[in-house]
Amino acid sequence: MYLARRFPALTWLPSDPDEGARDSIAAHRRNADLPNLKAPVAxxxxxxxxxxxxxxxxxxxxxxxxxxxxxxxxxxxxxxxxxxxxxxxxxxxxxxxxxxxxxxxxxxxxxxxxxxxxxxxxxxxxxxxxxxxxxxxxxxxxxxxxxxxxxxxxxxx
Missing domain, CATH: 3.40.50.150 (Vaccinia Virus protein VP39)
Known part of the structure; x- marks a missing residue:
């Protein structure tokens, strides 16, 4: 979230192999509402x-x-x-x-x-x-x- 806010011209694709970590990223992403932050991938x-x-x-x-x-x-x-x-x-x-x-x-x-x-x-x-x-x-x-x-x-x- 921090980097997506700091660099709004870049598109960010977070990733993690762990489903729980991805769920956490997705929850933070929803709250942040940043258009340049994509949903996390495995x-x-x-x-x-x-x-x-x-x-x-x-x-x-x-x-x-x-x-x-x-x-x-x-x-x-x-x-x-x-x-x-x-x-x-x-x-x-x-x-x-x-x-x-x-x-x-x-x-x-x-x-x-x-x-x-x-x-x-x-x-x-x-x-x-x-x-x-x-x-x-x-x-x-x-x-x-x-x-x-x-x-x-x-x-x-």
């Missing part, structure tokens, strides 16, 4: 087919660390398939970085995620960047955000 990033064929940009917030690595792989495949040359994949969330000490809050969050599912957890930024590169997506901008998160902007070649 989308599993790791699935071979997505319910969208083309997008100028993809926004992915706080997913990579709370999902299997296969979802990140699927995200990169899907972004490469859906985005035109120059299209944007925006990622937001916490990451591990080589040579940098993990903030205590992120270390605790990572431990909690791994306790819930051993295949979850903060991803190594260089691994995400390498995977993106394998699918024609190049990291063009990185912005440090509050609470030890990063905004990452990838462009499709």
């Amino acid at each position: 989308l599993d990033a790791s699935a071979p087919h997505w319910p969208v064929q083309h997008a100028e940009a993809i926004t992915c917030i706080n997913m990579i660390h709370i999902s299997l690595w296969a979802a990140t792989e699927g995200l990169m495949v899907g972004a490469a398939r859906c985005l035109p040359p120059g299209g944007l994949l925006y990622l937001y969330g916490p990451y591990r970085e080589a040579g940098k000490t993990l903030a205590a809050s992120n270390a605790a969050f990572d431990a909690d995620l791994r306790a819930r599912n051993s295949e979850w957890g903060l991803r190594d930024l260089s691994a995400v960047e390498h995977l993106a590169g394998q699918h024609g997506l190049r990291l063009t901008q990185r912005i440090d955000m509050p609470a030890n998160n990063l905004s990452l902007f990838f462009r499709r070649a």
Whole structure:
């Protein structure tokens, strides 16, 4: 809702693989009454087919660390398939970085995620960047955000 309000010239298509989450999005959408916000769709990033064929940009917030690595792989495949040359994949969330000490809050969050599912957890930024590169997506901008998160902007070649 926040982004749809802030960018009214863009059409937003929210998605989630979880039906309950989609129901929540739909309820908020009804209350927001924003003409540029479409009804949420079921989308599993790791699935071979997505319910969208083309997008100028993809926004992915706080997913990579709370999902299997296969979802990140699927995200990169899907972004490469859906985005035109120059299209944007925006990622937001916490990451591990080589040579940098993990903030205590992120270390605790990572431990909690791994306790819930051993295949979850903060991803190594260089691994995400390498995977993106394998699918024609190049990291063009990185912005440090509050609470030890990063905004990452990838462009499709």
